[in-house]
Amino acid sequence: MPVGARYNGGMSAETWKFAPAYELPHWPFVAPPDLGAGERIRYPVVIAGGGLAGLTLACDLALRGVRAVVLDEDDTVGVKGASSRGICYAQKSLEIFDRLGIYERIRAKGITWSVGRTFSGNDEVYTFNLQDDSASEQPPFINLQQFYLEWFLVDRIRELDTTDLRWKSRVTQVENEADAVVVEVETPAGRYALEADWFIDATGANSRIREAMGLEVNPSRSTDRWCITDVRFNTPFRTERWTWVDAPFNEGRAVWQHLMADDVWRLDYQMAEDCDPEAISRPEVAGARLRAQLGPDVEFEFVWIGPYQYRDHLLETFRVGRTLFIGDSAHVVSPFGARGGNNGIQDAANLGWKLALVLAGEAGDELLDSYHAERHPAAVENLTVCRRTARFLAPRSRAEHRIRRAVCALARRHEFARRLANTGRMSQANAYPPSPWVKAGARSVQNVAFDGTTLMHCLAGGTRFLGLAFGADAATLVRLDELAALFPIDFRRVDAAGPLAAHLGAAAGTVVIVRPDAYVAATMAEATPEAVAAAMRDALGMDERARLAAAA
Amino acid sequence: MSADRPVMRSDANMADPDGFYEAWVAAHEGLSDEESNDLDARLVLLLANQVGDPQVLLACIAEAREQGCRRP
Secondary structure (H helix, E strand, O other): OOOOOOEEOOOOOOEEEEOOOOOOOOOOOOOOOOOOOOOOOEEEEEEEOOOHHHHHHHHHHHHOOOOEEEEOOOOOOOOOOOOOOOOEEEHHHHHHHHHHOOHHHHHHHOEEEOEEEEEEOOEEEEEEEHHHHOOOOOOOEEEOOHHHHHHHHHHHHHHHOOOEEEOOOEEEEEEEOOOOEEEEEEEOOEEEEEEEEEEEEOOOOOOHHHHHOOOOOOOEEEEEEEEEEEEEOOOOOOOOEEEEEEEHHHOOEEEEEEEEOOOEEEEEEEEOOOOOHHHHOOHHHHHHHHHHHHOOOOOOEEEEEEEEEEEEEEOOOOEEOOEEEOHHHOEEOOOOOOOOHHHHHHHHHHHHHHHHHHHOOOOOHHHHHHHHHHHHHHHHHHHHHHHHHHHHHOOOOHHHHHHHHHHHHHHOOOHHHHOOOOOOOOOOOOOEOOOOOOOOOEOEOOOOEEOOEEHHHHHOOOOOEEEEEEOOOHHHHHHHHHHHHOOOEEEEEEOOOOHHHHHHOOOOOOEEEEOOOOEEEEEEOOOOHHHHHHHHHHHHOHHHHHHHHHHO | OOOOOOOOOOOOOOOOHHHHHHHHHHHOOOOOHHHHHHHHHHHHHHHHHHHOOHHHHHHHHHHHHHHHHOOO
């Protein structure tokens, strides 16, 4: 859709206005030292793809002192044009961004929300308030156009001045060798090859790197069709997530209504499966849908009209030798529930500290297997959740329509049936299953404020675990502190009657070991230095390494 | 779940089976097929919530499906 054009609809007298195009930043291509160098230069981490996942990882690594190279084929942020992909950023992502130092910009620019309402016809059938379960300094959600988030990340990465951001640099070939990954790059000034200790594919859903390596993702494409219509108007709708299962103003099909920055509303309309995508995205057709929803008097400008079908896929293994896959290249889900971008961000946060410890020699490279062991099940869970929502929103038979009608009818009167109205289960920090690294499984800790600090503030310096010693006496702390010389962990006495103890359900005497990504590695009711040391050996994969060595 | 008790009970558990049958049939009187089907769907949901236990619900769904597919 051309932005800035004016179109006088043939079917009505209304003149449709288009908002002026966003002015996105552009960064210059700078010829890298590799061009013209006699031999290949070796780097600790090379990240292909400067989207949400790749930039989050680069920023995370920069704060850990790891100098990554980022190769991006474009020279700006966002998808081509003004369309925003992701708009909803979940609490866990916002906590990560707090640690990375861009949360305040996100909060100032974005729209904070926690309430979602689901309608059937004209009746509200389900309401949730995610704030009810929150103990975090960050809200459950902030909505923001994806390109702003990427922009803030690039600004922050440049400010940290540790990462080598290479624009207009396209990966053309990848060779997985035993002790290095050789990456060939095409640039405006010619081609070169570099070597990476660790190579990260963050090039998105259509990754050619993944394809060239012959890796299967078992894709599935929906027949369900939608049309995003981002429009700017300043009628004060509530800043809540409103969804209709069957909107009277959209021929009984689903509709999404959500605000993002700059007074831009995302109105997403479910279309007939057999519709013509070109026809339904014409301004006069999209405009007629908007008039049916907004009435005749609201003045609006189009920002973006984009028809789409969703799809999903899942890579079987997220680590292949020295190559790791993060974000959409590893997993794609339908858009319901904001589980796409948020999970790319969380992949990056899961991987960053592990790479840093492996590169520093504080953990063996088997620790990187835990990235797959944790993020692959998370992706499976997200896929399952999103497929269930998609099924609710697009019944495939008369029987399915009948079942959904029964849910919506009963939901008008009964609490239990409201829980079945499924227009999206919003992204949460996935719990991780038991593994050699976390014997009891791992769950995320929210960014609770306690004792004059916050969890994220405690985790922001370097790559150290945090031992939370609830109500510990001075002698216990002295004993625990001796472990700080043996493992990357610092201990801290925490008030056993405070908010963090309440959040974790920790009684006095308990020690909770929190990983650098704010997941609990272990909880010990009686923390002896020996027990804490064993938990740290698990978390770093030291015993796993010994076991594998023995098996070999 | 004790080992000697199956997930889904098939023993007689209704205090008044004939009364239930009568009331169920009566609820469908005067309805079109479409309305009847909708009524049954709502009834399944209401009853499912009385049961609650997901194992029992899945066993009941499997049994109902198997009956429907069985050749006469």
